[in-house]
Amino acid sequence: MSINNFGRDIKALRTKRKIGSRELSRLIGKAETYISQLERGLIKKPDYNTAYAIMKHLEFTESSIDDFLYNFYQIKSPKRIESEAQEVANWEEKRAAEIEELLSQKQKTSGSDQEDKENKLAYNEKIFESEWMIELIKNLEKKNEEIKMELSFNVNNNAQTFEPVIQNLHFLLISMRKNRENFNFFVELFNNNLSILSEGSKEKILKIVKEEIDK
Known part of the structure; x- marks a missing residue:
């Protein structure tokens, strides 16, 4: 939802x-x-x-x-908003301490030029990851939870209708572990925002899929 x-x-x-x-x-x-x-x-x-x-x-x-x-x-109570803000503040404080520690270690390093380059690379990689990778993973985990909530809601309220949906989704996801073609198909399919398709386009796609499966 x-x-x-x-x-x-x-x-x-x-x-x-x-x-x-x-x-x-x-x-x-x-x-x-x-x-x-x-x-x-x-x-x-x-x-x-x-x-x-x-x-x-x-x-x-x-x-x-x-x-x-x-x-x-995603309607948040004032208490939840305050809690999330505190989590961000705590994370920023912890991250600042990590950066200060890295800088301190870097200043104490007195090795060769190669060692300096390696330390600088390790430092940059950690900063790089913290600035976008951590945020990306956090956002994906949040969306994954929303997907699970949405599926659970539909299963609980439309169990009979949703049974083949869950069954076939399960087949496809499990098959991706061994079948690279299924993996590529899944990725390519959902690289697109299917929700914006017109009713006519959706009907065309469903018709093609049914024809292919019935062959």
């Missing part, structure tokens, strides 16, 4: 619980048209307190709302 789907999902939950949009708007202390605008995508990102109130009145357990809003929609 993404933040853009929050309004859509709220509408589905509200409808299931038979709560009118005007009624829910009043319950959270907003104008009567607020929920309707949110569901139609006119309000892209509600603040945390508003989102929390909506989920509470849709009968979500209060203890689960914070994690749910963050994991599914």
Whole structure:
């Protein structure tokens, strides 16, 4: 799920619980048209307190709302924002200490020119990795968790429909360990943003895939 789907999902939950949009708007202390605008995508990102109130009145357990809003929609509570900021500050402080240690070791080094070059190379590589590789890995791990959450949500709510999807995805992923062609196919396929394709393009692709499999 993404933040853009929050309004859509709220509408589905509200409808299931038979709560009118005007009624829910009043319950959270907003104008009567607020929920309707949110569901139609006119309000892209509600603040945390508003989102929390909506989920509470849709009968979500209060203890689960914070994690749910963050994991599914990236809506962060003030406490979570503060915690993440502190983590960044702690990381920066630790990294600064590591750099100072590297500089100190470099200054103490009194070997040959070759040793100086090796030390400089090792220093530069560590700085290089810390500036983008660590951030890249962190972002990929975050997206991987979001993918797992999305799959889990669909499995739990659409188990029968999603069974062949998970089964075939599992086949393809496992086969990539030994089959380089499958690996290349997977990488090339998802090197593209398939979500932007038109409905007609998606139908063409599905038709081609079915024809190839049925051969």
